[in-house]
Amino acid sequence: MISIKELRKEFTVNDKKIVAVDNLTLDIEKGEIFGVIGYSGAGKSTFIRLLNGLEQPTSGEVFVNDKKFSHMKGESLRIARQKVSMIFQHFNLLWSRTVEENIEFPLEIAGVPKKERKQRVHHLIELVGLKGREKSYPSQLSGGQKQRVGIARALANEPDVLLGDEATSALDPETTDAILDLLVDINERLGITIVLITHEMHVIQKICHRVAVMEDGKIVETGKVLDVFQNPQETITKRFVSQLTGVEDTLPTLETIFQHYPNGSLIQLTFVGQTTEEPVLTELIRNFQVTASVVHGNMNQTKDGPYGTLIVHIDGETKQIHDALQYLQSIDVKAEVLNNGSTNNE
Missing domain, CATH: 3.30.70.260 (ACT domain)
Structure with missing residues (x-):
């Protein structure tokens, strides 16, 4: 599903070269929930932007469904990105639009006919548990409801991959669990591949099949969640595991x-x-x-x-x-x- 080979991303800030992602190689299987965990500055957000084409790599390759995202440009990139959707930490909703209008927005951009848009939006509202809130504006919603709108909007174009960038870190623990349960339900119903970027071990523990640990732009450890919990190898991984074990x-x-x-x-x-x-x-x-x-x-x-x-x-x-x-x-x-x-x- 997703194949990443020797991925590298460099930035230049004040004439100083910064390596945000360093020679990263990783494969993510179709239909799995894959977690990438690391502390601030590990390179997680840059990595996820490389996955969906918002950033282009300095070197290396990203393949999604056998399509080479790295170095893709213009119309071909726009079309390809419809199949790789994002949910965000702070929701990124349009405040002047209602729930259904927010969900419908990417369908308008994609040129989907109005009747089909309305049918798909109705289905997505049911899927994410927002029935009865169709006409509400974001200012009238709780944090969890806003994120449900964000998830429904991300699913509007029927993507193959759903990316989450700290998608629950702005939510309280109870709401976080409800959103994670929703993501599991979506994964099982739709068979969609989900990649979650997080610094919270609870997210990894609760819903991920496999996990990769990032530090200084590199993947330092990866494996099945239970295997990593049982036998963490790296110091940073042991620190994350200790968050849960106490x-x-x-x-x-x-x-x-x-x-x-x-x-x-x-x-x-x-x-x-x-x-x-x-x-x-x-x-x-x-x-x-x-x-x-x-x-x-x-x-x-x-x-x-x-x-x-x-x-x-x-x-x-x-x-x-x-x-x-x-x-x-x-x-x-x-x-x-x-x-x-x-x-x-x-």
Whole structure:
């Protein structure tokens, strides 16, 4: 569906060259919800503008549905971009137009006949849950309703790809979840490929099939969301994962915990899928003659299944602790020994 090869974008600011996207290669499959996450300045927004042709690359190629978007110009680019739509952080609605007129606007530009426009707008209003608000103006809508208008407008030309640039970051948590649920529904009903640019790990966790982590214009890590959660490789990825697990908030207290339990081991356990439902600590205590105290715990649900973490203090004989850790690995529970705020793979 989307193939990106050695993509690079340079800007010159005050005679200084800035590389916003640096040799980026990535493939996004048809019909998946793909997340790109990174902190401010990572190059995410430039990347998404390269995807829909708003920016042209310094070098490299972008293919969407076997069409080469990179370096496409004029009328051919305008027509191609009708199949790659955007939803925006701040909605970008026309304030002098009603809900239905906003949704109809791209159809007018595309020259769609009036009768067909009206039919499609009616269908889209139903799809995004705005029935009864057709004649309302943006100033009369909540933030979530405005974004629903933005989504309906983006779908007006029946695109193959829907791009979201921080599409939920201006919304409260409850509204964010409602919009994310709507995007999942659209993805499943229409089979549309969705690419979400975000700095919020919750967005990735809730609806994405795969994720790419951006830093300094590069993709530093990519994979299935559950795999990345279970085994993050890069420091920045670990920081994002810790936003959900809460481990980062717990680590400063580890030195204090070790002062109270100098002879034990503090273990971070990672559970995925079925193991989240297993009585793991009960088995440790029963079979290995150790004591186990939970210091911190968290459970999250991803698109592909549950993911949980526990920080546990385990005390007992050295051999018993070693055997307990071997048992955890045998049942696919990842165990890391924490030592004064740092981690070492066991």
